[in-house]
Amino acid sequence: MKNEALTSRLNGIKDLFSLSGFLAVKEVWRNRTRFLMVSLVIALITLLVLFIAALGEGLGNGNREYLSKLDGQLIAYQEKSDFLIQSSRLERGRLASIRRVDGVREAGMLGTANANLILPGAEEPLKIALLGVEPGHTGEPPAVEGRQLSTDLANEVVIDRNTAVRSGLTVGDTATIRVTQGTRDEFYDLTVVGISDGRQYALQPAVFAPFFTWDRVRPKSEAEVSGASVVGNVILIELENVKEIEAASQRILAQVNNIELATINQAIQALPGYSAQQSTLNTQGAFTLFIGVLVIGGFFQIQILQKVPQIGVLKAIGTENKIVAVSSVIQIILVTTVGVLIGGLLAFIFSLTFPPTVPIVFNGTTTLIAVAALLLIGPIGGLVSIRYAVKIEPLKALGLST
Amino acid sequence: MSAAEKKYALQTEGVMKVYESDFGAIHAVDGVSLRVEPGEFVALVGPSGSGKTTMLSILAALLQPSSGRILLDGQDLGEMNDSERVALRREKIGFTFQANNLVPYLNAVENVELMLRLNKRLDKAGRLRARELLARLGLGERLYNLPGQMSGGQQQRVAIARALIHNPSLVLADEPTASLDTERAYQVVETFAGLIHEQNRAGIMVTHDLRMCEYVDRVLLMRDGKLTKIYRTKKEIRQLARSGREE
Numbered sequence: 001m002k003n004e005a006l007t008s009r010l011n012g013i014k015d016l017f018s019l020s021g022f023l024a025v026k027e028v029w030r031n032r033t034r035f036l037m038v039s040l041v042i043a044l045i046t047l048l049v050l051f052i053a054a055l056g057e058g059l060g061n062g063n064r065e066y067l068s069k070l071d072g073q074l075i076a077y078q079e080k081s082d083f084l085i086q087s088s089r090l091e092r093g094r095l096a097s098i099r100r101v102d103g104v105r106e107a108g109m110l111g112t113a114n115a116n117l118i119l120p121g122a123e124e125p126l127k128i129a130l131l132g133v134e135p136g137h138t139g140e141p142p143a144v145e146g147r148q149l150s151t152d153l154a155n156e157v158v159i160d161r162n163t164a165v166r167s168g169l170t171v172g173d174t175a176t177i178r179v180t181q182g183t184r185d186e187f188y189d190l191t192v193v194g195i196s197d198g199r200q201y202a203l204q205p206a207v208f209a210p211f212f213t214w215d216r217v218r219p220k221s222e223a224e225v226s227g228a229s230v231v232g233n234v235i236l237i238e239l240e241n242v243k244e245i246e247a248a249s250q251r252i253l254a255q256v257n258n259i260e261l262a263t264i265n266q267a268i269q270a271l272p273g274y275s276a277q278q279s280t281l282n283t284q285g286a287f288t289l290f291i292g293v294l295v296i297g298g299f300f301q302i303q304i305l306q307k308v309p310q311i312g313v314l315k316a317i318g319t320e321n322k323i324v325a326v327s328s329v330i331q332i333i334l335v336t337t338v339g340v341l342i343g344g345l346l347a348f349i350f351s352l353t354f355p356p357t358v359p360i361v362f363n364g365t366t367t368l369i370a371v372a373a374l375l376l377i378g379p380i381g382g383l384v385s386i387r388y389a390v391k392i393e394p395l396k397a398l399g400l401s402t
Numbered sequence: 403m404s405a406a407e408k409k410y411a412l413q414t415e416g417v418m419k420v421y422e423s424d425f426g427a428i429h430a431v432d433g434v435s436l437r438v439e440p441g442e443f444v445a446l447v448g449p450s451g452s453g454k455t456t457m458l459s460i461l462a463a464l465l466q467p468s469s470g471r472i473l474l475d476g477q478d479l480g481e482m483n484d485s486e487r488v489a490l491r492r493e494k495i496g497f498t499f500q501a502n503n504l505v506p507y508l509n510a511v512e513n514v515e516l517m518l519r520l521n522k523r524l525d526k527a528g529r530l531r532a533r534e535l536l537a538r539l540g541l542g543e544r545l546y547n548l549p550g551q552m553s554g555g556q557q558q559r560v561a562i563a564r565a566l567i568h569n570p571s572l573v574l575a576d577e578p579t580a581s582l583d584t585e586r587a588y589q590v591v592e593t594f595a596g597l598i599h600e601q602n603r604a605g606i607m608v609t610h611d612l613r614m615c616e617y618v619d620r621v622l623l624m625r626d627g628k629l630t631k632i633y634r635t636k637k638e639i640r641q642l643a644r645s646g647r648e649e
Contacts, residue, residue: 019519023505030507030548310505316464317564318492318520320485395464398499398576 020326023314027327028334035331038299039339045292046343046374047350049285051360053370054351056281058359062203063277064268066131066160069199072106072138073245074237075267079258083270085112085233090259092211092230095134097256098237103248105240108137109211111232113218117207118176118187119167125178126167129201132214132232139236141208143194146171150193152212158194162205165356171195175207179219188217202271203359235259289373296381300332304385311389312397321390328386329379336378340371410473411571411604412438412461417470419456419627430456431467432627440571443598443605445615448624454608455576457624461606462495462574463487475571492520496565496603498594500577503561504549510536510560511545517568528567535563539593555586562594566601573598575607579614591617612646615639 028035061068067075076098081088090109098107111132116125133139135149142148143158150156157175159167169175169192177188190209199206209217215230239248249261262270269275304311311324347362354360419431431453438444446454459465461472463479472479474494482490491497496517504513514532518524536545539559549557558578565573575594579587591607595617598605607618615621621633621642633639 015522022519026512027507309501313497313499313503314505315488316462316491316499317497317517318488318490318495320488395459 016322016326017330020323021330023323024327024330024334028331035335036338038296039335039342041295041299042292042336042339042374042378043343043346045288045295046340046371047346049288049292049370049374050343050347050362050367051350052281052285052288053366054347054360054362056278056285057363057366058361059203059281060274060278061198061361061363062200062359063271063274066129066141066199066201066206067264067268067271069141069197070139070236070264072108072236072238073242073264074239074249074252075262075264076107076235076237076252076256076259077262079260081260083260083262083267084272085110085267086272088233089231090233090235092232094256094259095235098235098252101248101252101255103240103244103251104237106138106238108134108139108236109232110139110234110236111211111214111218112201113179113214114202114204115207115217115219116178117163117167118178126163127204128163128177129204129206130177130179130214130218131201131206131208132211132218133208134211138238141196141199144197146192146194148194149208149210152210154210154213155190156193156210156213157190158196158208159192160196160199160206160208162198162200162356163207164195166205177207177217179217181220182222182225186217190217237261285370289377292374292377293381296332296336296378297384298381300328300382300385301388304328304389307389308392308397309399311392312394315392316394316398324389324392325386328382328389332378332382332386333375336375340374343374344371409439410437411440411442411475412436412606413473414461415471417457417460417467417472419453419460419465420468429453429627431460433470434624434627434629435470436622436629438572438604438606440604441599441602442620443595443607443618445618445621446606446608446624447610447612447615447621450610452624453627454624456627458574458576458606458608461572462497463491492517493568494571496568496570496573498558498561498565498573498575498578500580504557504564506549509546509548510541510552510556510563513549513560514563514567517564521568523568532563532567535567536560538597539563553586554581555583555590558582558586558590559593562590562597566597566603569601569603571604573603573605575605577609578607579609579611584613587611587614588616613643615646616643 077083078088078090092109095107095109098104109132113130115128115130117128118125135151140149141158141160149158159169159175164170171192171194173192174189175192177190179186211232212230239245252261314324351360351362415435417431417434418429421428421430434457446457448454456465460467474490505516508516511532514536515524515529518528533545536542539562541556541559544552544556578594579590582590591614618639621639622629623631633642
């Protein structure tokens with residue numbers, strides 16, 4: 001008995017979608033130019049939304065790429081540095097104290113600086129983030145080509161994929177770095193021993209030098225040139241048990257003076273301009289989607305207004321409201337899907353033409369969220385028109401009412 | 403249901419439709435009782451504002467009467483809820499309207515087949531019948547034309563085919579010739595009448611054009627919401643049609 005009721009219900013749903021689908025597809029196909037125009041508008045909105053999402057991802061990625069790929073879980077800053085890496089100064093002596101804390105597996109210094117990479121034959125040098133890391137310790141990126149850094153004093157660097165693409169350097173080449181130390185421009189030749197995956201830092205391609213080499217070649221003030229102490233910015237900490245991050249943080253703070261700790265995510269959010277940049281782009285994306293809702297809503301509302309007599313005839317001859325509603329929904333989904341597909345394809349084609357300097361990254365998750373949002377705006381935008389269609393009175397629509 | 407009720411495809415008793423206005427109650431339909439047998443084609447005529455369109459809307463289950471009883475195939479419309487009335491229109495009634503008759507994005511044969519689709523009766527035989535009916539109406543060459551590619555007369559003939567394809571008990575036509583020239587109008591009504599008689603359906607046509615009464619079996623004259631006169635004999639009807647031609 002239950003099965004019969006279920007079968008009858010399923011058949012009812014099948015009939016509903018079959019008839020609604022027939023009406024929807026016929027109307028779209030026989031008015032394909034009109035519907036295609038709307039799909040193209042949706043395609044442009046899709047293109048805009050996808051590029052804003054990709055720009056957000058690209059800019060965000062350019063800022064956080066190195067930190068987000070770190071093998072550590074905590075970052076130790078100088079106290080009261082507001083989690084700003086460039087404001088923090090930590091002597092290398094602190095490293096040993098942190099390594100001794102129970103629950104810390106590994107730790108490594110990170111020194112950051114800006115430098116110029118001299119490109120043979122190029123008029124302008126490539127601006128890079130020169131990062132000092134400890135070979136074999138937390139913070140050193142794995143080389144996907146060549147080898148890792150050998151010792152803290154070695155005259156060598158590992159470059160990230162972005163530096164390799166933009167500079168043309170490969171393993172075995174010499175990277176010439178120009179920095180200002182005191183009042184003089186100094187040039188340092190370092191051998192490229194490895195290439196890591198993309199590890200941009202502060203929107204710049206990254207070059208990783210052994211920590212002491214970094215300290216030797218980094219830009220320095222006059223006072224620093226003659227100074228003896230080795231100072232980095234922060235200490236990157238890898239824990240033995242990631243789940244005990246709270247307890248480990250407490251132990252580190254108790255045992256090491258004058259530092260503050262941040263998780264990787266907190267450190268990323270604290271990057272200069274990161275949050276403001278992301279929220280601006282997210283707002284732009286949301287507004288574009290909102291405009292999409294209005295455009296689709298407007299189009300389908302006008303279309304329904306034009307179709308009042310036709311819907312009146314359909315209802316008068318015995319078409320149920322649910323068929324009219326489902327038919328409209330199918331049309332909206334069709335038009336939106338075609339628009340999103342065209343927009344997605346255009347975005348993909350355009351993305352192939354962008355140089356690596358443009359920070360546009362089509363990340364799978366971000367793109368999928370954007371596409372899902374775009375597919376949703378159709379039905380949301382069309383809700384008002386569907387409600388209107390359902391409420392059409394056949395008598396009035398046919399001009400038969402008194 | 404009595405044997406007498408069974409005999410009629412449509413039967414109304416004291417149907418009234420009253421609208422309240424600032425000037426008091428308006429009796430758009432005032433106590434109309436009529437009976438139509440299967441195979442009978444009836445014209446409902448009268449001047450503008452006589453209540454014929456309101457009466458047609460009530461018979462079409464599109465408008466609830468204020469009082470009175472309507473039986474279609476013995477089923478009381480007053481006892482039906484909204485969805486039952488929608489189902490009744492789909493299964494038991496065929497419609498042609500004055501204009502905007504057809505679904506503009508469906509071709510002629512799809513428009514006719516739509517009634518079978520709505521009734522879940524579209525099969526091979528149904529498809530064949532739709533084509534045959536259109537061919538009989540002289541539209542064999544226009545099966546795949548969209549309404550916009552056909553003349554007004556051709557569109558009305560497609561609407562007639564759609565009104566009859568699902569074997570309804572009652573066929574209602576609201577001013578089917580309003581947008582046609584005289585020659586086309588005669589052709590359409592003649593065809594309509596022929597099919598109603600042949601298929602043994604009850605047909606009611608609302609028209610203000612008395613000339614079109616030439617092909618009907620009975621003419622009901624409405625005035626101020628009331629049925630004021632019934633023309634039953636061929637002679638009376640012919641005279642009425644002639645008076646329409648002379649106007």
